[in-house]
Amino acid sequence: MRYPVTIVATLIGLAICLYNSTGYDPHNMVFFSLSVPAWIADLIVDIHEVNVYLMYVLTIATWALLGFICDWAIARNRRRSYR
Numbered sequence: 001m002r003y004p005v006t007i008v009a010t011l012i013g014l015a016i017c018l019y020n021s022t023g024y025d026p027h028n029m030v031f032f033s034l035s036v037p038a039w040i041a042d043l044i045v046d047i048h049e050v051n052v053y054l055m056y057v058l059t060i061a062t063w064a065l066l067g068f069i070c071d072w073a074i075a076r077n078r079r080r081s082y083r
Helices: 004-022 029-034 036-044 052-082
Strands: none
Touching: 004 029, 004 052, 029 036, 036 052
């Protein structure tokens, strides 16, 4: 199985984190809009007490997982259509 969606989704997660870390997202609007772990962390604890690098790693991992799920669904659909 090839993983093109996983690679693209991982790169999207990496781009979100790099954009946030450069300071061009001063109020973290893009990061909090597109980071699922940041949503969950904001619901559980005060977001100012969370390690930023942990949020970056979890964001990239979440995007990679979403891409892998998409790749898995595409491969499953292709296997079904060939039968």
